[in-house]
Amino acid sequence: MRVVSLVPSLTEAVAVSAPGVLVGVTDWCTHPAGLDAARIGGTKNPSTERILALAPDLVIANEEENRAPDLDALRAAGAEVLVTEIRTLPQALSELERVLAACGADPRPGWLEEAERAWAALPVPDRRGTAVVPVWRRPWMVLGRDTFAGDLLARLGVDHVHATHPERYPRVPLEELRAVAPDLVVLPDEPYRFTAEDGPDAFPGLPCALVSGRHLTWYGPSLAEAPGVLGAALAAALR
Incomplete structure (x- = not known):
């Protein structure tokens, strides 16, 4: 599995839950430290050429963080793009589960269960x-x-x-x-x-x-x- 992440928080989630699948991340992806992946530009101005050159199986994005024209260009070039929408805590938890499953994270990461418990408590x-x-x-x-x-x-x-x-x-x-x-x-x-x-x-x-x-x-x-x-x-x- 080869994944490019265009969202810093999703980058961290995938990196700690499915190590080794990230091949490209944005310049703003700071966590986890020492992440070994190609840099493909910013969240608002990613290089579609660099992304496509990485031959990703999946590009993960967010409807607020990333621009629709960039995502449309990736789709037009044949890339599969998963776009999240996160405006509430329940949405975040469900979308994280969807992203991690798409990236091959198995089993369900413990930090996600910890987050659910922490907010429920x-x-x-x-x-x-x-x-x-x-x-x-x-x-x-x-x-x-x-x-x-x-x-x-x-x-x-x-x-x-x-x-x-x-x-x-x-x-x-x-x-x-x-x-x-x-x-x-x-x-x-x-x-x-x-x-x-x-x-x-x-x-x-x-x-x-x-x-x-x-x-x-x-x-x-x-x-x-x-x-x-x-x-x-x-x-x-x-x-």
């Missing part, structure tokens, strides 16, 4: 809070409707205020974000790398939680530890 939050969740700066963009990250936060007791916005990642002026006066501002370190020096400065007087983007936005082995990691970061910011 979450207690009902004592109270719910509201949050603004920027994912980019210059211009400011935030989580909107139907996002995987938003679903994870909701399960942890944090409802982001733009969850009903018509767009999934709307651009919202900073003044409007401040005016909402949320209980919390959640600042992940990807896709924009928010840090203690770059992010909280824009929201004076509001608690800010700097969180791991890998635990908030990736669907893969990190899901098993995400409830604990994210929960601790959110609780610390709200103290």
Whole structure:
């Protein structure tokens, strides 16, 4: 089996569950460390020539992370492309199972069962809070409707205020974000790398939680530890 992955989180999931099948990955595929596979460009600008030269049996992609014209070009050239759609935790778990089965992972990986148990064991939050969740700066963009990250936060007791916005990642002026006066501002370190020096400065007087983007936005082995990691970061910011 020869697989090319166009999604960093799927790359990690396949690499640890079906070692040796990945022959190509994106430049943004950072996990697991030391991955031995050809680099085929970015998630938004992969080289179809490089991908096809690897003669993959399967290319795995995501409808949000990857562009339809690139996937159409691969299909037109004869490549089999499996496209995932992941906007909730249950979707993530079922799509991961589908991808891993297609890549020949057998038996079902233990980390997937650990992730299911970890999220199922979450207690009902004592109270719910509201949050603004920027994912980019210059211009400011935030989580909107139907996002995987938003679903994870909701399960942890944090409802982001733009969850009903018509767009999934709307651009919202900073003044409007401040005016909402949320209980919390959640600042992940990807896709924009928010840090203690770059992010909280824009929201004076509001608690800010700097969180791991890998635990908030990736669907893969990190899901098993995400409830604990994210929960601790959110609780610390709200103290």
